[in-house]
Structures are given as structure tokens and as C-alpha cells.
Amino acid sequence: MIDLQKHRPLDRVPPHSIEAEQGVLGSVLWSAKQCLNECVVRFGQDEVWYDLRHQVIFKAMTELAHAMKPVEVVSVMQHLKDAGTLEQIGGIAYLSSLQDAVPSAANLSYYLDVMTEKATARKMIRLCETAMAKAYTAAEI
Numbered sequence: 001m002i003d004l005q006k007h008r009p010l011d012r013v014p015p016h017s018i019e020a021e022q023g024v025l026g027s028v029l030w031s032a033k034q035c036l037n038e039c040v041v042r043f044g045q046d047e048v049w050y051d052l053r054h055q056v057i058f059k060a061m062t063e064l065a066h067a068m069k070p071v072e073v074v075s076v077m078q079h080l081k082d083a084g085t086l087e088q089i090g091g092i093a094y095l096s097s098l099q100d101a102v103p104s105a106a107n108l109s110y111y112l113d114v115m116t117e118k119a120t121a122r123k124m125i126r127l128c129e130t131a132m133a134k135a136y137t138a139a140e141i
Helices: 018-030 032-043 052-066 073-083 091-100 108-140
Strands: none
Touching (some): 018 032, 018 052, 018 091, 018 108, 032 052, 032 108, 052 073, 052 091, 073 091
């Protein structure tokens, strides 16, 4: 008999790549005009960010761009500070480290591919978990 509890998906860390997420954010900080639109088009309304700090930072970047303000470390820092979320994302030190995580914005497409792959895998896992829960509930009736 197989112990199903031993193989529960909750025992595992969902697929993700913090480095790819940092690569995307760093690329945007290097070249917002080139990169931000590509990110928005690629991600749409999907929740592709595994690290919630990165989701907050990206939201700040898109809000700045929408308001026709510059998207760079200082403006993003100020936006997060005004929103009261700067310390939650790791402060100016973490924000500054994102730009240092990549040498340029040249590899943005690669980072986006990795993030999309990981987000798709997480979505599939959630769908399977939902299906399993429904199957167990139906079996109990």
C-alpha cells in the first residue's frame, strides 16, 4: 500500500526561479523603456511572481510607467517608500542589488521564458491539487 500522505505536493517547494525573477527586475531597472512593456505583454494579468517581494516591486514599476514617471532604482525606491512597502521588500539594499544581479537587459527573454515555465508548472500543480481535493470529497460522499 502506498502512503499518500508521504507524497503530498504540499511537502515540496513549488517550482520557481528567484534568479530569473531578479533577472527580469534587474533588466527593467537597466532599460525600462525596452523591457517593461515586453514583461507586461508576456505576463498579462497572470501571477507569475513566486517571490511576493518581486510582485510588489514589479507593480511599483508598472505604476510608475503608467504615470509617465521614470522607472529606475531611485524612483522605484521612493514609490515603495511612499506606499509603505520599501522595508517589506528588503529595503534599498535589496532593490539596488536587483540591478547588480544582471550585467545588462540583453537576456530578458531568457529570464521571461524561465519565469513563464515555472509559473505554468505551479498552475498545473494547483489544478491537480484542486482535482485531487474534489476527487477525495466525492469519494467521501
